[in-house]
Amino acid sequence: MPTIDIKKHDLDGLIGKKLSLSALEKHLMLAKAELKEYIEETDDLKVELSDSNRPDLWSAEGIARQIRIALSGKPEVYDFFKHGRKATREIRVSKAMKSVRPFIAACTATGVRMNDDVLAQMIQSQDKLAEIFGRKRTTVSIGIYELDRIMFPVDYRLAEPSSLSFMPLGMEEKLTLAEILERHPKGIAYGGIVKPFPQYPVLTDSMGHVLSFPPIINSREIGEVKSNTRNVLIEVTGTDLRMTMLTLNILAVSFYDRGAEIEPVKVTYPYGTEFGKVVAFPVNTAGKFKVPLATFSAGLGENVALTDVKKRLESYGHFVSAVRGQVTVTVAPYRDDIMHPMDLVEDYAISRGYDSFEPVMPQQSTVGALSRLELLSDTIRGHLVGSGFQEIMSNILCSREELEDSLQPDEQLVEVDNVMSLAYSVLRHRVIPSLLNVEAVSSKAFYPHRIFEAGEAAVFDQSAIMGSRTDLNLAALISHPGANFSEMHSSLDVLLYYLGLEYKLEPSDHALFIPGRCGKIIAADDAELGFIGEVRPEVLERRQIAMPCAAFEITLNNVLSLSIKN
Amino acid sequence: MTTSELQKLLESLHPLEHKVLLSFDREGALSASDILAKSGLDESRLDMASGWLQSKGLLDVKDESTTSLVSLTETGKEYREKGTPEMRIMNALKEGKQFTVKDIIQTWGMDPSEVSSTVGSLKQASLVQIAQGGVLALTATGSVYSSYDDYELIKEVFSREPAELMTFHPDQQAMLQANFHKRGKSKGIFRITEKKNRLYTLTSDGKELLHLIKERGVVTEEASALTPEMLKQGTWKNKKFRAYNIALNPPRQSIGRKHPYKEFLDFVKYKFIGMGFEEMRGPLVESEFWDMDALFMPQFHPARNIHDVYFVKNPVAAKEIEEPFGKRVAATHKDGGKTGSTGWRYAFDLDRAKRLILRSQGTAVSARTLASGPKIPGKYFSIARCFRYDAVDATHAPDFYQVEGIVLGTDINFKTLLGLLKLFGQEIAKAGEFQFRPAYFPFTEPSVELHVKHPELGWMELGGAGIFRPEVTKPLGVDVPVIAWGLGLDRMAMVALGIQDIRDLFSRDLDFIRTKKIQLG
Incomplete structure (x- = not known):
């Protein structure tokens, strides 16, 4: 939203009173404005306005008007x-x-x-x-x-x-x-x-x-x-x-x-x-709103008097008549942002000053809880940390190049249309490529490397309403001179044992893994959980990784739906 | 050193150090070879132990001299067994054998260049000549020649190996120098190695310590480690365990560990659970409907420009907008629908609402929760990955977390909004001072910015909040007031992690991740 330049003497002139900087800062809150800078030699103020719905405030005249009305307590008639x-x-x-x-x-x-x-x-x-x-x-x-x-x-x-x-x-x-x-x-x-x-x-x-x-x-x-x-x-x-x-x-x-x-x-x-x-x-298009006093009291959380509401709204620029527990508000012609009585409740609160309200804790009791997916993820993270794995966190928005060689023939990526930089042009569809990114720059970190990430991935899915779905995946990777299938398998095996999941490995082909050293992880009911294997040397070489890697990745959403079934 | 210091030193002596000290059985200096002989140590162990003793101030290196030692190379050994090439050729000729240079190479298995240089030098010394058909023949002098000095020298070196160079006759020394093996010259016969010879003396502390050792009598057996066998057989009882130098740096370990930023987010997560909040989740790819329209952000109005978004390329649009929400939201934008609002007064474009984008704000998750029949009273939070169309730099990450949520209840109003924000400030930022400022968000009214005085960062904006406009809640089927709040925690996370560049929150550098500590609570 806009930042505007004003000469302080011009603003003071429009307000009709010379304000100290601290007084000005306080009064700027009336306009949802913040003083960013004041250069004394040139008398220049830099003010940032936050309300995109109040273009009347984007000038010295507008800001001065809001302050002038507050100081006089009366709306101005045009x-x-x-x-x-x-x-x-x-x-x-x-x-x-x-x-x-x-x-x-x-x-x-x-x-x-x-x-x-x-x-x-x-x-x-x-x-x-x-x-x-x-x-x-x-x-x-x-x-x-x-x-x-x-x-x-x-x-x-x-x-x-x-x-x-x-x-x-x-x-x-x-x-x-x-x-x-x-x-x-x-x-x-x-x-x-x-x-x-x-x-x-x-x-x-x-x-x-x-x-x-x-x-x-x-x-x-x-x-x-x-x-x-x-x-x-x-x-x-x-x-x-x-x-x-x-x-x-x-x-x-x-x-x-x-x-x-x-x-x-x-x-x-x-x-x-x-x-x-x-x-x-010009035509005055401003609306008229009839608002019961109870709307103010309920919205603010305290009983307010009708005369007080009238006074506060007037000193914010509104024309107000108050009778029989109701205010009738005519909005100033330079404003078109009042759409609902709640807008006037806010104007009242700003006019009175937010610091005049005593914060009160909501009293109604609620029970805190993690989602089942997050709970599962936390359980697994704890398990892997205990097994000696270092946790990784990665960007989800990345380049096509990082993911290309991990795509299966039937897979597509969720792509950005208005690409700003090729480095951030697609969403990752699985997590192993993020772990390979770590390996690609971490050859100096002492070995063995045992790393994992439990993170979200966007999976292209023609049948979904949104054309894709968000999965929470767990990927783990080991890298050292002797890293192999069997070591990775034993990490997976012990993890699934503690999760109470029966599974088998089915020989399979995968773009990421050496043929003959890759398996599909299949749970009971033939539900597919993910893949495990030794990473192909082509994949490693492309990233200049000079150390063998083995990895697995499982989709936690699938693990969760299995455990719910059981 | 005092006696007690020496006693302490004595406790920590390594067995190798003991052996070296004990070899000083007489006054004065000992050479390395003396010590080797007396202690039975090998050279490398002596080097190690004498180094330790020197650093403890017990031993001095008094002098250093260099001795050149001569030994035979592989070639030298071969010559000793078979004779030198000259000898072999001469002897064969004397035995009356007939052969050419080619024969020597093929049948004797000698190196061609060696053969040709040997024959060349025999010719030059007029001992051999080449006769008809390349056959070698002895000359007159050759047939009586019998002194092979180099072979004699080989034999002598062999008998005394390793022999000191200086003990040879000067003529022999010259011969040795001329034929010694140099790097890259494989055919050398002799190897001359330089050996440093040190003279060791005990310092006064060393002498005293030796005295103490002798006084105490020689320790029969010192053990470096307790073994299962010792425990089984009870032999540990006769052993003394050498004291370790515990001031040494330990070796580094590779351990399992949570990511430090995730640890920070876990801290935030558990805080919210503790305050009675339930976690909610939503998709990374959103429709403009849930990301903006449902939040009463008008489609063709500057409020929509608050941030720019990433659009999805394929598919471009969601298949449908869930009803009845689509219709209700459209009506609310147009004329307020049944919300008591004037609405934005424009024709709502349902196709625009279906446009798919990368979720730009965590509030999208709140909108979905509102539409899914939330608990009343209810508190919800999400830590949602969001995306903004910004140039990436030290303060802008391509994707980042937003911590957002809602509170529903009949007791929700402006004062309970402030109360909740104050609680956040105390719990999450350990703040003691607060300031509430008027703010603008398209979906809340009233809206407030929470500024807190953070113990390390000073005054900072911790978050924004407000009460959802009825234009947001009513179309989604919620009739009680709802607080919407969002916290900006990245700056706090960066301070807790001690980093300056926001991109480092998702660093790929394993060493960096392994070594980053996090300061919580």
């Missing part, structure tokens, strides 16, 4: 959301937008007292919202323009990639839309969003001037905000209307917090939306 305000400016959406990038929301902010801090926050907040909340501009992207250069109405429409051209931000020449995707850094980075379509989205004003090529880049002429800009048009386009609207609301309240006037912009859709065909933005 008048410009009031219904019935006349919009004098219009954006017309063309029909074709529906299948490309259907939604746009916009408003104006005038009388912005722009300075370097404001500009920096504006750019940062635009960036974080579009990158993280807007999933790299796919769902939501933002444009901010010099209002005074635009002749309304503005059209949100499609244009031919090779015919329309304008001078994008950061360039000295006019480029067509197609050229922008090829040559402009932003075009290269985000072009994938529009490339599937034959025509690309543009915003043009009534003079035919291009405002921007959403979600790629603004025009340099109209879409460049400077430190002397006073009036701006804020526009958000996207594929999800609610996310588009919320993004606009967040930007609008932030400009308002900076002293700007917010005026609505009317958007005319040729197709219906959740909020109608003609919508004057």
